[in-house]
Amino acid sequence: MAKLTDYIDPATLQQLQDAFSRVAGTPLRVLNAHGEPVAEPSPAHEPVEQTSAVGRFFSEGIFGGKATEAKSAGASSGAPVEAAILVGHTAVGRVAAPKVGKTPKPALEATVRLAANVFGRLCDRERQLHTRVEELATLYHLAEEFAAQADLQTVLDRVAQTVVQVLQAKACSIRLLSDNREELRVKAVAGFSAEYLGKGPILLTESQIDQEVLAAGKPFYVPDERTDPRVLYPAEARREGLVSALCAPLLYRGRAEGIIHVYTGEVHVFDWFEVSLLEAIAAQAAAAIVSARLHDEAVRGAEMQRQLRLAGEVQRRMIPPEGPRVPGFDIAATYVPCFELGGDFYDFIDLPPDNLGVAVCDVVGKGVRASLLMATIRASLRAHAKNVYSMSTVLAEVNANLCADTLTSDFATLFYGVIDYRQRRITYANAGHTPPLLFRGGEVCHLTTGGGVLGIDPDARFRHENFILEPGDVILACTDGLVEAMNFDDEAFGRERTEAAALAAIEAGRTADGIVKHVLWEMRRFAGLQTRFDDLTIIAVKVL
Numbered sequence: 001m002a003k004l005t006d007y008i009d010p011a012t013l014q015q016l017q018d019a020f021s022r023v024a025g026t027p028l029r030v031l032n033a034h035g036e037p038v039a040e041p042s043p044a045h046e047p048v049e050q051t052s053a054v055g056r057f058f059s060e061g062i063f064g065g066k067a068t069e070a071k072s073a074g075a076s077s078g079a080p081v082e083a084a085i086l087v088g089h090t091a092v093g094r095v096a097a098p099k100v101g102k103t104p105k106p107a108l109e110a111t112v113r114l115a116a117n118v119f120g121r122l123c124d125r126e127r128q129l130h131t132r133v134e135e136l137a138t139l140y141h142l143a144e145e146f147a148a149q150a151d152l153q154t155v156l157d158r159v160a161q162t163v164v165q166v167l168q169a170k171a172c173s174i175r176l177l178s179d180n181r182e183e184l185r186v187k188a189v190a191g192f193s194a195e196y197l198g199k200g201p202i203l204l205t206e207s208q209i210d211q212e213v214l215a216a217g218k219p220f221y222v223p224d225e226r227t228d229p230r231v232l233y234p235a236e237a238r239r240e241g242l243v244s245a246l247c248a249p250l251l252y253r254g255r256a257e258g259i260i261h262v263y264t265g266e267v268h269v270f271d272w273f274e275v276s277l278l279e280a281i282a283a284q285a286a287a288a289i290v291s292a293r294l295h296d297e298a299v300r301g302a303e304m305q306r307q308l309r310l311a312g313e314v315q316r317r318m319i320p321p322e323g324p325r326v327p328g329f330d331i332a333a334t335y336v337p338c339f340e341l342g343g344d345f346y347d348f349i350d351l352p353p354d355n356l357g358v359a360v361c362d363v364v365g366k367g368v369r370a371s372l373l374m375a376t377i378r379a380s381l382r383a384h385a386k387n388v389y390s391m392s393t394v395l396a397e398v399n400a401n402l403c404a405d406t407l408t409s410d411f412a413t414l415f416y417g418v419i420d421y422r423q424r425r426i427t428y429a430n431a432g433h434t435p436p437l438l439f440r441g442g443e444v445c446h447l448t449t450g451g452g453v454l455g456i457d458p459d460a461r462f463r464h465e466n467f468i469l470e471p472g473d474v475i476l477a478c479t480d481g482l483v484e485a486m487n488f489d490d491e492a493f494g495r496e497r498t499e500a501a502a503l504a505a506i507e508a509g510r511t512a513d514g515i516v517k518h519v520l521w522e523m524r525r526f527a528g529l530q531t532r533f534d535d536l537t538i539i540a541v542k543v544l
Contacts, residue, residue, distance in 0.1 A: 004032050004085065004093040007123035014039040020115040024097060024108055028115060030085075031094045038093065081109050083116035087123045095119065152292035156188035159285040163262055164190045166281070167274055170265040171242060174250075175202065175210075176258035176289070184210060184259060191263075196240050207232055209247060214256050219248040219275050224267060237263075244268040248278045250286040257286050308368070312341050315371055318378060323512065323539075324348045326356055326421045330542040332512035334520060336481075337535050343370025343412075344479045344535035345378055349385050354422040357385050360539055362433065362479040363412040377402060377412055377454070388418055391429035391464035395450070399431070403458035411455035415447070415477055419469075424543065426475075427466035436477035437499060439506055440470065444499050447475075473543040474515065476502045481536035482519070485527045493523050502540075512540040 005013070013030055021028045021042035030039050082096035095116040097108055156174050163172040171191030175184035183201040204210060208230040213220045222228050222245040225237035237243075242263040250257040260282050270278075316335075323331030333346050343366055349357030359381055363373045377398060384397040394416060402412070415436055417428030430436075430450030438445040451462035478498070485493040498519065505518035516538045523536075 004030070004038055004119075004123065007087065007092070007126040008119070010038065016115070016119065018042045020095070020111060020118075024111040025102065026097055026108065028112065029096045029098065030119070031096060033092055035094070081105070081112050083112045085116050085119045085123065087120060087127055092123060093119070152289065152296060153188070155285070155288045155292050157190075159260070159281065159288075160188040160190040163260065163278065163281060166277065167262055167270075169262045171240065171263045173261045174258060174285075175261075176250075177204075177256065187258070193240060196236055202232065210259055213247045213249050213259055217249055217251060217254075217256075219246055219279060221246055221270060223269075225263065241265050244270075246270050246275065246278055248282040250282050250289065252283075252286040252290045257289050260285065308341060311368070311371065312337070315341060315345075315375070318347075318375065319345055320348050324350075324356060326419070328421055328424065328544050329419070330512040330544055331358075331540070332516045333537070333539040334516050335535075335537050336520075338366055338481070341367055341371035342535035343374050344481065344537040345374050346477075346537050346539050347378060347381070349382060351385060351388050351418060354420060355388055356419045356421060357416065358419060358477075358539065358541065359414065359416045360433065360436070360477045360479065360537055361412055361414045362481075362535075362537070364410065366535065369410075373402075373406065373410055373412060376405065377414065381414075381416065389427050389466075391416060391418070391427055391450075392462045395429050395431050395454070395462040396460070399454045399460050399462075400458050402455040406455055408456060411453045413453050415450075417447075419541070424469045425466055426469055427464055429462050429464040431462060434478060434480050434483060436475055437502065439474040439476070439503060440472070442503070442507075444503070469543045471543050474502070474506050474512075475539075475541040476515065476519070477539045477541075478519075479535065479537040481534035482523055482538060484534060485523050485536070486530055487527050488530050493526050497522065497526065512542040515540040515542070 008016075017028055017030045017039045027042045029037055029041070032038050080096060080098050082094050084091040085093040085095060095112050097112055156176075160172045160174055163169065169191070172189065173186060173192065174188040176187045177183070178185055178201070182204055184204060184207070185201045202210065204214075209220060209222065222231065225231050225242045225245050226234055228234070231237060240263075243266050244264045246262045248260050248262075250260060260278070262278060319335050320333065323333050325331075331348070335342075335344060335346060337344070343363030345359075345361050347357070347359045347361075349359070351357050359378075361374065361377055361381075363370045363377065365373075380398045380401045381394070384394045387393045395414065398414070402410070412431075413433035414431040415428065415433040416431075417426050419426050428436075428447060428449070430448055432451070432453035435446035435448045438447060447465075449463055449465040452460055454460075476498075483493055483495050483498055487493075501519045501522035502515055505515040508514075508518075510518060519538060520536075
């Protein structure tokens with residue numbers, strides 16, 4: 001139980017007791033709830049001239065508030081007079097005049113009542129101040145907890161519980177807007193029964209109160225939930241014992257995230273501090289909600305990035321780390337994806353007897369979609385590569401499979417050739433791919449024989465061609481990530497620069513790996529720090 005000295009310190013009590021004793025012209029005593037003095041006795045004083053006026057002011061209500069009744073122990077002029085000091089409806093002490101003395105009794109009674117009323121007012125103000133400080137401290141700690149809390153549901157539950165505690169309310173509910181912003185869905189509650197929570201989502205178009213809250217962007221007061229025609233569930237409100245309500249929008253940078261509802265169990269008019277406090281909590285809660293959502297998205301993004309890295313590792317294992325060692329040939333390749341997952345691939349397929357399949361493919365797009373198509377085409381190519389020299393059949397089968405399993409927007413270009421390294425003969429077909437370059441004696445020839453891209457026409461047909469390779473011949477195959485690389489002047493590296501770079505490396509007597517690295521270096525020197533927007537693959541086959 002609160003004591004008088006919890007609200008007013010002893011020194012102040014002593015000063016006030018002495019001051020009222022001077023007004024009364026007789027010693028007054030301030031007692032605690034058990035009737036024990038809380039200040040030293042005041043000396044006797046002559047009555048102050050204004051005493052009767054003070055009594056008149058008090059009796060006429062000039063000091064406001066509810067007058068505290070003074071009681072006389074008897075009818076005689078010497079009977080003691082006292083009045084209770086009330087904080088709310090609780091008596092925390094009394095003001096007593098043990099002896100009436102020379103002061104007229106009506107004036108003394110008025111002075112005692114005035115003193116008790118002043119003490120009560122001071123105690124009540126101090127109590128309110130303590131309450132406000134505690135509320136502000138709770139808001140501060142709540143903000144700290146919101147900042148440290150990442151889980152959205154934990155944040156919402158904490159908000160609902162804190163609002164009930166701080167505002168001394170009966171219940172609280174938090175509803176968040178759905179993704180389409182058409183429904184308000186219960187996400188956290190405090191003080192409700194299980195039956196009340198079974199109402200499910202509320203359509204925003206059906207709730208006039210919620211519409212007004214979001215439209216105004218500020219708290220909205222409902223005097224009585226049981227009788228207000230705008231309330232959607234008055235019967236449930238009566239059953240739950242909900243009376244007055246204060247609704248506040250959860251706003252973050254002007255955007256509504258939801259609404260918080262606070263309910264009392266009796267008619268209650270929320271004062272400006274309670275309204276301001278709920279607004280502050282709602283603002284903190286909205287920021288915490290957005291922060292928690294961003295954290296969730298970051299966690300999901302990190303997990304997705306991890307999955308992409310794992311998928312990228314799997315994809316890179318599908319691509320040979322180096323060129324195969326084939327008698328009479330020097331073969332090298334490089335693959336530079338634009339993202340974790342790419343749509344380019346190259347492959348070397350061992351084909352008996354004494355044959356090697358060489359493939360370079362460029363799938364439309366980038367990322368996960370392209371990588372899945374890349375894996376599909378690679379698997380299909382390897383499955384049909386048994387037709388060693390029938391390039392037309394191989395490409396037709398791969399095309400049919402791709403058309404059957406994908407949309408028309410999913411297509412790819414493919415160069416596929418088979419090298420008979422005993423006979424030094426190559427048989428190839430080009431399905432819409434950037435034509436590989438054949439360098440022979442300082443001249444360049446483009447390998448274009450084939451047909452259209454894969455994945456568009458299931459009935460497409462492809463032609464193939466073969467020729468004998470000579471010592472010193474070099475075949476350079478790449479994807480369009482090389483020839484379409486841009487510099488800061490929006491110029492493409494182009495085929496001419498590609499041919500010139502490869503020819504310079506060949507004339508310098510470089511190995512297949514040296515040719516690949518020189519072409520890649522020239523492209524990077526041309527593009528500089530310009531961002532790449534496509535995967536890049538280069539294969540060099542040099543005849544020894």
